Amino acid sequence: MECDGINCGYKDAQVLYHVRITVKEGEAVVVFGSNGSGKTTLLKVLSGIIKPWSGIVRFRGRDITKLSPHDRVKLGIAFASDTRNLFLSMSVEENLILGAYTRKKNVKEGLEMVYHYFPDLASQRKKLAGELSGGFQRMLSIGRAIMSKPLLLMIDELSLGLSPKMVDKLGQALMSINRERGIAMLVVEQEVYLAGSMCRRGYVFDLGRVVAQGDVQKLLKEDTVRRIYMGV
Numbered sequence: 001m002e003c004d005g006i007n008c009g010y011k012d013a014q015v016l017y018h019v020r021i022t023v024k025e026g027e028a029v030v031v032f033g034s035n036g037s038g039k040t041t042l043l044k045v046l047s048g049i050i051k052p053w054s055g056i057v058r059f060r061g062r063d064i065t066k067l068s069p070h071d072r073v074k075l076g077i078a079f080a081s082d083t084r085n086l087f088l089s090m091s092v093e094e095n096l097i098l099g100a101y102t103r104k105k106n107v108k109e110g111l112e113m114v115y116h117y118f119p120d121l122a123s124q125r126k127k128l129a130g131e132l133s134g135g136f137q138r139m140l141s142i143g144r145a146i147m148s149k150p151l152l153l154m155i156d157e158l159s160l161g162l163s164p165k166m167v168d169k170l171g172q173a174l175m176s177i178n179r180e181r182g183i184a185m186l187v188v189e190q191e192v193y194l195a196g197s198m199c200r201r202g203y204v205f206d207l208g209r210v211v212a213q214g215d216v217q218k219l220l221k222e223d224t225v226r227r228i229y230m231g232v
């Protein structure tokens with residue numbers, strides 16, 4: 001996945017300026033940045049939820065800038081935004097099955113994969129999504145995204161509001177999924193240690209622009225990054 005020259009915003013308020021990022025096949029990449037710097041907006045542009053004012057989005061060499069979110073899912077781009085799109089009065093398993101809407105023939109295989117990496121979802125498969133704790137709902141939203149068997153999984157604010165134990169669990173599972181299944185990841189994450197262990201490369205956003213990029217461990221040592229991102 002790559003995007004280049006992305007300008008975008010809401011009504012006439014510009015949020016992203018000339019953004020260029022790439023995620024190679026199988027790579028795990030993190031996006032850092034202060035509140036309101038446009039990270040979520042970028043994921044929405046890449047998943048097709050909002051159209052950029054200008055610039056191009058490519059996936060495996062193909063220009064997908066004008067494709068709908070649905071068509072992007074079919075190509076292998078999944079977005080686990082937050083838990084708001086779960087169906088709370090449906091069971092865990094029914095929610096997962098809905099995630100496989102682009103590949104109905106392989107539902108069983110998808111469920112097996114999700115339950116393998118998230119055994120907590122297997123043991124709660126019959127529970128209603130609305131009865132799960134916030135952490136397990138987040139797990140379910142990620143599991144549902146994986147049901148489409150993506151080539152690239154985008155996750156917004158992975159650790160937001162979760163207990164350290166749950167953050168660790170999700171982080172470990174996602175690292176295994178990335179390594180063992182070769183699913184590339186683009187993660188917006190404030191928790192630097194999680195981001196540092198999951199992703200080798202990262203981008204730092206400030207006021208809608210990419211202000212630094214490269215090796216995550218090096219980025220975390222840079223003064224500007226620490227100042228902008230960690231408020232040090």
Ligand SMILES: Nc1ncnc2c1ncn2[C@@H]1O[C@H](COP(=O)(O)OP(=O)(O)OP(=O)(O)O)[C@@H](O)[C@H]1O
Nearest residue numbers: 010011013015033034035036037038039040041042
């Ligand atoms: N639907 C919307 N309509 C109008 N403005 C919006 C909308 N969504 C976001 N914005 C504005 O766009 C800017 C960037 O928001 P965005 O959510 O992309 O940033 P972010 O880096 O993800 O921030 P956070 O970490 O706080 O989620 C902010 O100023 C925000 O107020």
